[in-house]
Amino acid sequence: MVMTFFILTKELKARTVWLGHPEKCEEKYPKNAIKNQKYNFFTFVPGVLYQQFKFFLNLYFLVVACSQFVPSLKIGYLYTYWAPLGFVMAVTMVREAVDEVRRYQRDKEMNSQLYSKLTFSPHLFLFLSHYNVLLQNQRIPADMIFLRTSEKTGSCFIRTDQLDGETDWKLKVAVICTQRLPALGDLFSINAYVYAQKPQLDIHSFEGNFTREDGDPQIHESLSIDHTLWASTIVASGTVIGVVIYTGKETRSVLNTSSPKNxxxxxxxxxxxxxxxxxxxxxxxxxxxxxxxxxxxxxxxxxxxxxxxxxxxxxxxxxxxxxxxxxxxxxxxxxxxxxxxxVVRTSTIPEELGRLVYLLTDKTGTLTQNEMIFKRLHLGTVSYGTDTMDEIQSHIGQSYAQPQPAQAPKAAAPKVRRSVSSRIHEAVKAIALCHNVTPVYESRANGETESTAAEADQDFSDDNRTYQASSPDEVALVRWTESVGLTLVNRDLTSLQLKTPAGQVLTYYILQIFPFTSESKRMGIIIREETTGDITFYMKGADVAMASIVQYNDWLEEECGNMAREGLRTLVVAKKSLSEEQYTDFENRYNQAKLSIHDRALKVSAVVESLEREMELLCLTGVEDQLQADVRPTLELLRNAGIKIWMLTGDKLETATCIAKSSHLVSRSQDIHVFRSVSNRGEAHLELNAFRRKHDCALVISGDSLEVCLRYYEHEFVELACQCPAVVCCRCSPTQKAQIVHLLKQHTANRTCAIGDGGNDVSMIQAADCGIGIEGKEGKQASLAADFSITQFKHIGRxxxxxxxxxxxxxxxxxxxxxxxxxxxxxxxxxxxxxxxxxxxxxxxxxxxxxxxxxxxxxxxxxxxxxxxxxxxxxxxxxxxxxxxxxxxxxxxxxxxxxxxxxxxxxxxxxxxxxxxxxxxxxxxxxxxxxxxxxxxxxxxxxxxxxxxxxxxxxxxxxxxxxxxxxxxxxxxxxxxxxxxxxxxxxxxxxxxxxxxxxxxxxxxxxxxxxxxxxxxxx
Incomplete structure (x- = not known):
């Protein structure tokens, strides 16, 4: 269920939300009804007429028809002029009325969902059926702070595909103070409030504090994105109680809803x-x-x-x-x-599909399947592929083998072999621990999902276990560790359990976790081993982010390039052992930074970075994202039709180049010019001159170099790029994708089309003359924002x-x-x-x-x-x-x-x-x-x-x-x-x-x- 309280709110300002004390509230929050209608009963007719008579054609005939009321200008019968005009307006109004009724019905369906508002009476709790009741698989009606859950772990999963386009479940954590209260009624007896920052556009960040004043000492708890339940997301497991902080037009979903241009x-x-x-x-x-x-x-x-x-x-x-x-x-x-x-979502531009010259496409999930398969593990001196996984499994089995006292001692293994075995063990263990993956077990009895096997009263069997994470890369890595013998069987807020090949279950306590962000390009976790008490800081991330963090080595850069040329997505894994004193000092500074109201993100980042020094490089992993069905013939078809294809991706240069070749985005007979990394005007000028001397070759350029070129030589660069049969932009942000679309529309008279499958492609899709969305692994956000929605990339040909x-x-x-x-x-x-x-x-x-x-x-x-x-x-x-x-x-x-x-x-x-x-x-x-x-x-x-x-x-x-x-x-x-x-x-x-x-x-x-x-x- 959802528990809602009165809140003190001022529009687009920080606010304080009191729990159980409505008398402290001075203002009501905005109305929480969803309204997508353009008109109401009184504005429909004038609104439609205004929109129609803005066009020259209709306005012209209105003037002509009105002139027939002047006797000296009258020619023939009035209906000769008013009947055609009335027919046109009637058809338009009927069409608008049908669309308006559909919008009204969708809004009514959403606004009529039953929820409960939990209130307090001296003798009982009242559940008002026409307010906010929220159970599993129900939509969250407003932005909330997660206070309490029926899950014993103190966490729950939510689905966010209608908000950020990602289909993977997100783990949300209840406020520790309220989750530990003995009874539900204690929520009304405590004197506590939530301080929330002013409404923001960013759905991936939140800063706030939870304070309980009636304790001694007062309890202060930092609130982050992990404690939020945004409107329009779905509760995937259990029931939740939350306090509303933003409603209506202040919610993240509404703030991020922009009416696309007509x-x-x-x-x-x-x-x-x-x-x-x-x-x-x-x-x-x-x-x-x-x-x-x-x-x-x-x-x-x-x-x-x-x-x-x-x-x-x-x-x-x-x-x-x-x-x-x-x-x-x-x-x-x-x-x-x-x-x-x-699905045709915009019926006004189907003929645009017949005049396209530029097709801008995403890579992951569009040209590729977004289904990751583990392919390579590199330890610096030795590399393991899919054909040598049995050897890794053997090493892991030996590392966790149960002692056999009665057995005669074996001859000592060579020193080199023991060293390799130890390194493999450390690498696999790090991969199995450093992630944000949660195993989910399907109950055979009723089909309900549980986040832990213990709650479902099941053993750790493999036949009903699946993994949930915010990234398919992480799931691929955890599945691989399972295949080599080290299985993630359970996880909650404070611990996770691994099962060894011998069947032993090892417990590790989660002390801190640092989620992956697009800015940091890495994630980390600090764990304490139950048996030894050792504290270890594990981290994994992109090579550009990890290269300066790990200790000096002479192989990382070269091997990252080699894997990328094979079309693999790489992650660098490292670790650092911490003493009890080191961790205690870090924890104090980290908690203090998390309670900061001003510049919290910068302070937290600075504290975490103090640990990210001289970390031990463990391994380099490579996963493969396979091509979609019939991508090669489809791209060849489009190229023969005279369509120039630009691939815009956030992947590294080598991976993007490899996919461009393997998908035949670049034909076998064409050369590829890799635009050298530039950081200033002089370097950009030299590289543009070098590129100008090339003829009929594809261009590969990074987002950073692209930004420099556009800053100083926008016209020259676009002119040269438009002459290329294909262009690949790597390390490209969503904003840059949309910027490239605008550049092509501004500098050429040709029509552009953008196609993608994720929320990060929406801006590009909406900016293009024709936007095509693929309903794929990353959800429906791109599909819903597009003019046309398809299920597979190959359908774009027909x-x-x-x-x-x-x-x-x-x-x-x-x-x-x-x-x-x-x-x-x-x-x-x-x-x-x-x-x-x-x-x-x-x-x-x-x-x-x-x-x-x-x-x-x-x-x-x-x-x-x-x-x-x-x-x-x-x-x-x-x-x-x-x-x-x-x-x-x-x-x-x-x-x-x-x-x-x-x-x-x-x-x-x-x-x-x-x-x-x-x-x-x-x-x-x-x-x-x-x-x-x-x-x-x-x-x-x-x-x-x-x-x-x-x-x-x-x-x-x-x-x-x-x-x-x-x-x-x-x-x-x-x-x-x-x-x-x-x-x-x-x-x-x-x-x-x-x-x-x-x-x-x-x-x-x-x-x-x-x-x-x-x-x-x-x-």
Missing amino acids: KVGLLDLELNRLTKALFLAQVVLSIVMVALQGFVGPWFRNLFRFIVLFSYIIPISLRVNLDMGKSAYGWMIMKDENIPGT LLMVHGRNSYKRSAALGQFVMHRGMIISTMQAVFSSIFYFASVPLYQGFLMVGYSTIYTMFPVFSLVLDQDVKPEMALLYPELYKDLTKGRSLSFKTFLIWVLISIYQGGILMYGALVLFESEFVHVVAISFTALILTELLMVALNIRTWHWLMVLAEFFSLGCYIASLAFLNEYFDLGFITTPAFLWKVSVITVVSCLPLYIIKYLKRKFSPPSYSKLSS
């Missing part, structure tokens, strides 16, 4: 520019019309009437068609059985080559055809007004205009989202087809100009043809031209389709049937007696053939003499 696709920007060009053409055309009138009379009013009259040149249905198309593409992606589990390519080409065709549909009718209006003395009179009125852009042509035009030039298998077989898309030729000013010329030609033929074949009444001209217009649009859709789908055929015949059926009800616009005559039929047929046949001939000749690349493959 990404706008390049296609949308290009269409927006074309829309503005159409508006300019509309204004120019209107001015020409007024000028040909001679600027007589109220010419300014006539100018505005012409602008309204030609308003269909800018299609209001463009945005709706594109949005519906994007939703269809997203549905197709998620329904593709070849990439199961793919996602880009097939769905990305189709989405871009389909959206380009759809957008241009919708604009053609507006330009052709505007051309007809211009021809009509020119012939009839430049009168601002509409050619088609009322339902004809509404029906033209909806039921008569909408379905065939929208069916273009099903079109494809080549089959998916062909697109994957020939990735070179993807390279053409990056040039943007499917939608450009050239293609737009071609569609303008087509619209002018067809609009002129339709209007002039109807006037040349003029009948006795004007209504006949309307009937002939409008019918020919509908048939022309249907034929033009058929002309542009490359692969027919049965839904396309259905859309064509359905639209034609709707038009024919509606003729019976359009007495106001058509003479039913005339449209049933042969004259009507042959005139409509002639005009339609003249408007379409030349385009068919031109298309045939073009495909004959200059066929597109895809037509060669499909044939």
Whole structure:
């Protein structure tokens, strides 16, 4: 359960939280409800309208529609303008309402979870069911300090995958003072408080103190990240009681929740520019019309009437068609059985997948499996691989062999062999002790997990034991020590037990533990052996951090490089023996530093560093992170598609280089230029000059050198790096990953994509034009923050080559055809007004205009989202087809100009043809031209389709049937007696053939003499 108390809080300031004394509290904490909704009941409509009318297209049509309320500007019926605008707004509002309802339901589900608030009455404790009850597998509702647990060890596990993206369980420790209280009710009788620092963004650190004032002497206990239970994490074992310190907007999860920017696709920007060009053409055309009138009379009013009259040149249905198309593409992606589990989280940019030039990828968990396997143990003079593990097991067995008194003494082993055996024993023992791993046993009876075998009333059997740790590297090391005979069987806050090959259980008391941090790059532990009382300080970490700590040696640097070239992740293990006096002195200084309120981290670090001197180097370990399935062919596919791949990783240079080679990120025929480590401007200048002389080679650079180059030579470096077929950035921080994305977007006009699987990849994913998350070993944080989520790296090939390519080409065709549909009718209006003395009179009125852009042509035009030039298998077989898309030729000013010329030609033929074949009444001209217009649009859709789908055929015949059926009800616009005559039929047929046949001939000749690349493959 969770125990909550009133707290004294001031926003974003340090606070004091009293236990059991609400009368000392002056203020209430912020409301703890989760709210992800954008609007409420009153702000929904105005909020949505404001967001929509920020766009030029919608605002333009709103002005045009509003102008129809002015009698002198009114042209036709009001619904001619308000119906399309209302339809667009209705579709938008329905979509927003659906999303808002989903957000509301998710928020309601989270906010309706039942908890209990533990309060005190003179006679009993009250459990209020509508407050905070927290049991195993429940979400923690607020940031809390861990006071008490049902676990006898005084600790519990929590899952943090929804907070930091890591799936490994985290061990949390209860406050010692409150955990040792005899009864739960004593929490209300003591006079104690928690001092907590002001709310911070950092989820991996916390500084606070616990003070009990009613004791003699007063009890002061330092609080760290190990005593915290952050909101949105899950209790994985036992039940917990905590005191709330931060709620609502002050919690770590909310502070770290940033609303990602609304990404706008390049296609949308290009269409927006074309829309503005159409508006300019509309204004120019209107001015020409007024000028040909001679600027007589109220010419300014006539100018505005012409602008309204030609308003269909800018299609209001463009945005709706594109949005519906994007939703269809997203549905197709998620329904593709070849990439199961793919989720489209952002439906506004699927076409961006078809125009990528740069792919920035994480390494661990993305290109590799993040499943560590122990591969190498190096002792300086001798190295052990997987094929010599039996020898290590033999040495460990001899070290812990039970004495056999009756057995005759063996001959003394050679001195060298005893030395090696002793060193192996010390190395394996250090690896088995220096970690933060906890064995977890699965109960056979009810499936519940227990952190110790004793609590589950089980023996230390291997068949139901698993290991939990914050790092897969540590689990791999502990599993390896188990395989060679030294098994971690139990661990709690104060001790851990190892089982020897002989079955003996050895106990070691944990005196201090120093967790791994990204700054220190190492972790340590001080233990006391139960039998001898010896105190030993063990430490392991990255070679860059440990090289200056261990005693002088002549092999560490060389062997670290050798292992890294094999693709292994290395850790240096060392130890230092401490006397009782040395440890007592350290403990006093360490506890004093932990109670500091100001600069606690620096003071604690300084005390720990006083021990980290002249440590004895024990061994060097190497673990392997295996490649993901089909990484090599996928990277080769992307490279052949013209995509430049940059690998951004925190691993060392040698490991990153090895993975780049083994994964074929760098092709076998390419050279690799390793950028020398630089620390100042002069060195960076020399190294850039050396790099400039290289041609067609991959670049490998460290984060430190990258920072120096960007500080002094940003433009030059990015220019050179962008010419490389592949770039590897090692020792790269999450901030640097995002910075690299921004640099590419700033210095190039190409689209970028970032892919990763961990919380440290989120900033990079959100900064890229297109972000892809992998739901992997490190949790869902990257997946949830991304625009697209996949389950394996290999799926990115089909996602880009097939769905990305189709989405871009389909959206380009759809957008241009919708604009053609507006330009052709505007051309007809211009021809009509020119012939009839430049009168601002509409050619088609009322339902004809509404029906033209909806039921008569909408379905065939929208069916273009099903079109494809080549089959998916062909697109994957020939990735070179993807390279053409990056040039943007499917939608450009050239293609737009071609569609303008087509619209002018067809609009002129339709209007002039109807006037040349003029009948006795004007209504006949309307009937002939409008019918020919509908048939022309249907034929033009058929002309542009490359692969027919049965839904396309259905859309064509359905639209034609709707038009024919509606003729019976359009007495106001058509003479039913005339449209049933042969004259009507042959005139409509002639005009339609003249408007379409030349385009068919031109298309045939073009495909004959200059066929597109895809037509060669499909044939």
